[in-house]
Structures are given as structure tokens and as C-alpha cells.
Amino acid sequence: MAKSRALITGITGQDGSYLAEFLLAQGYEVFGMIRRSSTVNFERITHIQDKISLVTGDLLDEVSMINVLKQTKPREVYNLAAQSFVQTSWSQPVFTGETTALGVTRLLDAIRTVDPEIRFYQASSSEMFGRVLEVPQNEATPFYPRSPYGVAKVYGHWITVNYRESHQMHAISGILFNHESPRRGLEFVTRKISNGVARIKLGLESTLALGNLEAQRDWGFAGDYVKAMWLMLQQDAAEDFVISTGETHSVREFCEVAFSVVGLNWQDHVVVDEAFIRPAEVDFLVGDSSKAQRLLGWKAEVEFPALVEMMVRHDLESLRN
């Protein structure tokens, strides 16, 4: 039987690399869309590069995506590409909108043009809930985004719903809460902490500068979350799902656990630097993913302390080598 073909945008990112691994294990032929860059940034996919095919395209250029779709002929498209760092969205709000919001329309329209039967997954985000209007947040919770990134994701979310309703496309959104891993970008708070802890333990630094320690997030493991993306696209009905652990922890708690993994006290090393405080904060997030549990049989496997420990141990190991 012919293999199923999937196209992943954002394959060089954290989620793209885990999703590619997962789809390969399911027997898929995996294509990854990459954008042109002057230096190679394949470190998250080097280990699987001989098993996947990379094609060049950009969310800012619809024609490039039409060509990618014609070339790869996928049955499923996972749109994981985005300007995904919330802090940067204040300094580059237009670029964030072009990529994270309008990029979704360009890709949906390219699919409608080339093959409207393609199933489409949009990487929606808990940042859309922003200043939360309900606790916990589920698929029916209204959005109140707090950053240009969150606003752009709300647009991406609703244009996906709109293409589903206007053009009868199998287009869905996964509203994913924060998910982390040893492959998380170094600018995000969890990896910044795990990497900082490892550097301090090895005597390379003595302090770690952070912003708001009281922000609370529902943090899961990225490897668990990509399975949910796939499960969503296998459903007969095109529906949106919240994916979360159902537990929330503060940045302060993340620090406590991370420093304790290497026998250090976080209070001896963490300093607050105003530069990392955001113009508007998302103070508290906790998701209700009971719909995913009921209809997809999905639940988060890796728990908070194990996630923190996994990240710290990985950073210690890689800095030692």
C-alpha cells in the first residue's frame, strides 16, 4: 500500500522535529517545508534528515506554497510554522501578523487552489485565551489575547474555522497549551532556566536573569503533544481540540524544581531583570482537555517534575560534552 504523505511547515522547530519523528514511525512519507536562510539550522532534524524530504517555501509567499503542494502532493498538512516568540511580537508586530496570521490564509488558500481534499492542521495556542475569561480554559472559552502574537493566533484560528465552513475543507485547530522539551528554543523560559541551571552547576555562570516569576503556565511535554495533532486529523469530523495537562505551575516553581535537580537553591542564583517583563502579561493558564481525552483517547503522559528533570539533565549532559 502507498504510504500516506504529510507536509510539515516549521519542521526545523521544536514541534516539527517531534512530529516528523512521530509520522515516520506511523509509516508516513514526510515532507518538510523550510525557508531559505544563509546558515543551516537543521540541528533538531539532523538525526532524521535521511528519512525526510525538505522543500523550500515561505509562509510569506503563497506561490512558493502552491509549488510545494504541487511538488509533494500531501494528504495532510500540519502548519506549525510561525513567528512563535511572544516577546518578539511586540517589537515586530507587523512581521508577526504577516507570518503567524496571514501566513495561515496564504497556506489555506494554496491548499484550496491545489487540492481542497487535503486535511489541514493549524497550530493554535493557549495564548489566545490571554487574560482568561474562564478557568480552566476549554474549546468554548472566549479569547482575550494579550500580545500581537496572541492576536495573530486568534486570526489564524478563525480563518481556519472560516475555510472549513466556507469551502467545506477538513481544516482544524489544535489549541495547544505550552509544551516544552530539550529541543525548546533557548529564549523560552523553561529552556532558559534548564540551560541556566546547567551552566551554573558547571561553573560557567553564577546568576540567571528572568522576568515575571509569578506567571503560571500549563506545561506539558512536546513529544506527547504531537501525537494529539495527528489524532485530531484522523477524526472523521473536522473539530478543534484543547490539548493540555490540566495542571498549572509558576515560573518560580519551575526554578525551584530545576535548581533542586542539581542540588542548588534557586534563590541563590535567580535575579529579576525588568528587561524580561512584558508590556502585557498572560498571568495564568490552565487547560481542560477532557474533550481530547473523550474523543481522541489522548492525555498528557509526562508530568511536570519529570519534564523539568528531563530538560535539566539534557542541558547538563550536552554542556559537559
Ligand code: NAP
Ligand atoms: P518554533 O520552535 O519557534 O518553530 C517555528 C518554526 O516556524 C521554525 O521551523 C521556523 O523556521 C518556522 N518559520 C517561521 N517563520 C516562517 C516562515 N515565514 N515561513 C516558513 N517557516 C517559518 O515553534 P514550536 O514551539 O515548534 O511551535 C510550533 C507551532 O505551534 C508554532 O506555530 C507555535 O506558534 C505554535 N504553538 C506552540 C506552542 C508551544 O508551547 N511550543 C504552544 C501552542 C502553539 P526557522 O527554523 O527557519 O526559523
Ligand code: F7E
Ligand atoms: O514565557 C515568563 C513570561 O516565553 C512563559 C510559546 O511557545 O507558549 C509559549 O509562549 C512565561 C511568560 O512562553 C522570563 O513573562 C519570566 O509569562 O516561555 P515563554 P509563552 O509566552 O507562554 C505559548 C502557548 C505559545 O503559543 C508560544 O508560541 O514566562 N517569563 N521570565 C519569561 N519568559 C521568557 N521567555 N524569558 C524570561 O526571562
